[in-house]
Amino acid sequence: MAHEPAGPEKSAMSSDDDAAQHRAARRRRLDSVFGDDLPELTSDDSDQHHTGRSKDWFEAQRPPHYE
Template sequence: MTGDRDDNGKPSMSSSDDAAARRAARRAKLDSVFGDDLPEITKDECGEDHKGHSQDWFEAQRPPHYE
């Protein structure tokens, strides 16, 4: 049964547990460096109506070379 424990006497993890732990550690490191600034739900997913500019605003912003 010596194969069931690692060098520190703790039970060894399976390869899938080891891979999951590495992914979790990598994700935690990336989050600590770059943060987690993305919202869970974006504006287009929340069901609110579009509150954009009117057609008059778009026409006022039209460049002269489009005339």
């Protein structure tokens, strides 16, 4: 037979459950607005730039005083 906590222990557990439900509901609302899918690799992480030039090209164009 399962024993349910009584008194303050029970209210502490229910407030933890309420907080968890609140966090889950908030997460669902945020995901519905912003989405929850993030790309594995962003353009900042890759060597490809929006200009079509490679990282090697940009490094070759560096002025001598940057060496």
